[in-house]
Amino acid sequence: MNHHYPLADQLQASTHQVENQPPPLESYNSYTADRVLQEGVNRESGSDDDAPLKTFGQWAGSAEAIALGVEANRYSPQLVTHDRQGHRVDLIEFHPAYHQLMQTAIEHGLHASPWRTPRPGAHVYRAANYFLQAQVEAGHGCPITMTFAALPALRHQPSLLESWGDKITAPHYDPRNVPYFEKQGLTLGMAMTEKQGGSDVRLNTTRAYPIDQSGPGEAFELVGHKWFVSAPMCDAFLVLAQAPGGLSCFLLPRWRPDGSKNPLHIQQLKRKMGNVSNASSETELRGAFAWMVGDEGRGVRTIIEMVAMTRYDCMIGSAAGMRQATAQAIHHASHRHAFGKRLSEQPLMQNVLADLAIESEAATTLMLRMARAMDHQDNEHERLLSRIATPVGKYWICKRTPHHAYEAMEVIGGSGVMETHIMARLFRESPINAIWEGSGNVQCLDILRAIEKQPEVLDAYFAELGLSQGANGHLDRFIHQLQRQMQDTQTLQFRARQLADGMALALQGALLVQHAPAYVADAFCAGRLADRSGLNTGTLPTGLDCAAIIQRARPVE
Template sequence: MSQDNHNQADTHQVFNQPLPLENFNAFGSDTVLQYWVTRFGGDWGTERLLQFGQRVGHDLLAAGFDANKQLPEFHSHDRFGHRIDQVIYHPAYHRLMSHAIEAGHTSLPWADSKGGAHVVRAAMAYLHNQADPGSGCPLTMTFASVPAIAQQADVAEVWLPLITSCIYDGDNKPWFEKNGVTIGMAMTEKQGGSDVRANTTTAIPVDKAGPGQLYSLTGHKWFCSAPMCDAFLVLAKTGEKLSCFLVPRWRPDGSKNPLHIQRLKNKLGNQSNASSEIEFRGAYGWLLNEEGRGVRTIIEMVALTRYDCMIGSAALMGQGAREAIWHTAGREVFGKPLHQQPLMLNVLADLALEAEAALAISMRIAHALDNKQDTGQAALIRSATSIGKYWICKRAVQHSFEAMECIGGVGYVNENVCSRLYREAPVNSIWEGSGNVQCLDLVRVLNKEPDTLKALFAEFEQARGKHSVFDQYLDNLLRDFADQTDLQSRARQLMEQLALTWQAATLLCYGEDWIAEAFIQARLSQQSFHQYGTLPASVDARAIVDRALIKR
C-alpha cells in the first residue's frame, strides 16, 4: 500500500476508551458482597462462591450475551405433525442453567441445614443475575417450589429428590426419565391479573377427589414463564374455591399432557427466558393440600419468588454501579479520570450507596430465612418481603438508567450490558405482584397479623440510639402509622418510609458505620433529594466509589 493510501485508511486512533469489564472473579472482586455474606453467617461458603464467581466473570458473561441475542423459539409440532410444544433455547441458556443448578442455586438451603445456607444461596442468585437475569426466572421458581410441594407428602416424596438433585436436564422428555427437574408456576389469567380469585380454570377429579389425587384441568393462563419446566404449580377452581395443583408436562403413562403453548410473549426484557400463554385441555395435575386451600398453599412459593425479586433487582443495581464506575475510571476528561470529577463522583457514589442498601436488606431476609424457626424472624419475613419487593424493584428502574447515562452512548447500545439492565429492571417490579399489590398485601397482613408489625418495628428499634436523625425519622414513622385514616391511599407513602427506615436500621445494626452515616445523610435528612448525584458534601463519595470498584 502506498503512503497516500495508508494515510487515507487510518482516520484515527482509538484511545481514551476503557477495557471491558470481563475475565474477573465476580465474587472475589466484590468487596461489598463479601462483607454481607460474612456478616450474616455465610462465610463458610466462600470457596463455593469463589468457584461460582469465577465462571460468572469469565465464560458465563459471554453466555449471557449469546442467550439474549438468539431468543427462544417455539415449535408447536414436529415435522410429522405431532404436537410437541417445545421451546428451543440457545445452547448458552442451557450452560447457564446447568452451572447454577449444579452449584446448588435451586437446592442449597433445602439440602444443607447449615446456618447461613440461605445467605450463600442468595449470593449465588445475585452473582448469576450478572451473567443473565432471564435464566434466573426458572431457577427462582424451582427453588421456591419446595415449601409448597412439601405440603403434600406423597407428591413431595416423588418430586423433591428430583428438584434438589443438583442435576440439570433440559431435554424434552418425561420427568420420570430425568435425574433432575425444574419447576414453574402459572396463576395469572386474562380477566383477573393479580386478582386470582377471578380465575376461571377448573379442575375435576380423574378418579377420586382429595389431596395427592390426579385432577383434570381445563382453562388458560395468560402468563406461564419458562414453559419448558418439567412441571408447574397451577391455581384452578374445584367448585367455587381455588385449589393448587402440580401439573407436569408429561402424563404418568408417558403421553404428552395437553398443556398447550399458544404463543411466546414478545417482551421488553427478560429475553433469554421464554414466557408463554398456555391452555389446559384436560391436563392432569396432582392436588396439593386440601381443595379450596390453593392460595394458602402457593403463597409459600410466592413469598420466596418475591424475595428473589429483591435479590434480582439488588443485583441489577450492584452490576450497574460497578459498570458505571469501571467505565468512568477508564475515561479521562479535563485532565483527570472521569470517575474523579466531582459531579460524576457524586453520582457514582450515590448509585453504589443505593445498591449496597438494597443488598443489605436482601441479605437480612436471607438471614431471617436461615432462622425461620424463630417466630419473630418468621413474622419479619412476612412483612419485610413486601417492603423490599416494592422498594428495591422500583428503585432499580431509575438506577439502571442513571448507570447507563454515566456510560453515555456506549451504554445505550446492546453490546454493553447496561442496556440489558435497563430493559430488565421493570420485570421484578411487575412480576409476582406490582407495587400496589405489595402495598395492599402489607396493609392486609398488618391488620390481620399484628405480630408482623411488632416484629418489623422491633427490628427498627434495635437501631434506636445509634443516630439522632434515624431516631427522629423513626418517631415520625410511628406517628404516621398511628393515624389509620385513608390507610390505603397513603400506602405508598408509608411503604417508602418503611423501606428507608429498614435500610437505615440494617446498615446501622449490621453495616459499616460510615456507610450507614452516608445513607442516613443522603436519604433521611431534611436536605435529601430524590435524584441520584445529590449526596451532601459531608459524605465521603470517593471512599464509597473505591469500595464498590471491582478489584481484579
C-alpha cells in the first residue's frame, strides 16, 4: 500500500535557504591581495619587477591549488618496506597531489633559485614564492627546504658540490625510486637526531667506518639509527655520525654508486598531528655508504650551515601560516552577519581582527628583512644581523603562530573546527615549526651563544634598531629597557626567553615604524610595547584605526 504524506512531499526538497554563509576564499591572487607582501618584496629586493610573483600568486590562490593542499593531507604517505617478491624497497607512496605540489615548487625554484641563478633580491623573491606556496600546503615544504639548505653545507666539500650541485639545483622534479645518477634533478634530506640525544647530537652513537682511508670526501660505511628522518624519499641525506676523528657530517645517497640499494632501512613512519602530507621516519643504517663532508670531527660546524637555512625557512613557513589564518578570519568576518551587522564592523571583533593582522604583518616584515640580509652576506652588518636575528625570528614567529591560529579559528567559530575548513589544518600545523629545527629553548641558547662568541652581533642588532630612533616613544623606551636588561649578565640563561621576546618585539617594532603605515606601527607599539598586560588577542588599546588595519589585510574586496 502506498502512503501519501502531503506536507513531507512538499518540504522534502528544501527545509530552508542557505544564507549568511561566507563563500570559500579561493579563485583570487594571493600575491596581489597581500599588500604587506607586495610592499615588502619591492622594498627589500630593491626592484618593482614582481611580474612572476603575480603569476605565481594567481596559481596559489586558485581553487585548483587549494584542492591539491586538501588532497595531499587527506591521503597520508604509506610505507612499503618490501615488494611482493620480498625484496627490501623502503618505498614511500604519496598521493598524486603531493607530487604535483613538489613539482610546482621545484619548477619555480623554491628549492634552489638563489644558488642556481643568483641575482639582486634572489632570496627575497624566493622567500615570497615560498611564502605563497606554504599557504597552499606546508608539509611538502620540508624536502624543499632541506634541499635548499643543503648547498651551504656541501660547500665544505667542493668535490661533492661539483658532482652533486647541478642536479640539486636543477628545476626538475623526479620522484622515481632510482639511483641518483639516473636523474636530472635531486632532493636532499637531513638525519641528525637519535633517540638518546635529540637536540644534543654530541650523544649520537651512529658509527662511521672508513672503507679505504679516513678524511674529507672519503667513503665510509655508517652503522646505527636515526630517530627522525624527514622526507625519506629524498635522493640523499646529510647525516651526523661518529667517525674515528669525532662527530662528522656525511652525504648518504639512497642508492650506492654501483647502483645497489643503500641499506638505509625505514623502520616506521611517524604519526604526526600536523605536517601530515610529509613523511617522517625512523631508520636503521646497516653499513650504509656515505661520503664525509667537511673536516673530520667538525660535523656540527658543517651541518649548522644547513640548519641555519632551515630555521630561516621555518620563519617563512610560520609567517605564511599567520597570513593564511588572518586572511581566512577577515574574509569570514567580512561576509558573516550577526546581531544586525557584519562581524567585521563590530568593535570587539575589529579589535581581534586588527590584532591578528598586526601580528601577521610584523611576522612578514621581519621575514622579508631577513631575506634581504641573506642576499647581502658580503656586507658585515647584514651577516652579523642574520646570525642573531635568525634565531630571534625563528623563536618568536614560530612560537606566536599556534595562538594566532587558534584565535583566527575562533573568529570563524564552529565551522573553523571542521576538517572541511582549512583552519583545522592550519591549527594542527601551527606548532610544527616551533619544534622543528630546534625548539624555543634551543633558539634562545643559540642567541646567547652568538652573543658570547661574536659580541659584535649585538652591536649590529642595536644598530638596526637605531634606524627607527625618535619615530615612536613607546619603541624608544622599550629599546632602552632592553639595553639595560642585556647589560645585566647575571642569570642570562634563566632569562633567555624574556630577552628573546624583547629582542623580537623591538626588531619588529623598529621595522614597522620604518616601513608600515603609521596606523599599523602605532597599533603595534601601543599594543605590544607600551602595555604588555593583555595576554589575549583582541586587547589593543583604544584610539587606534582598526578599520584601516583590517582593510589593509583584507584578501579580497
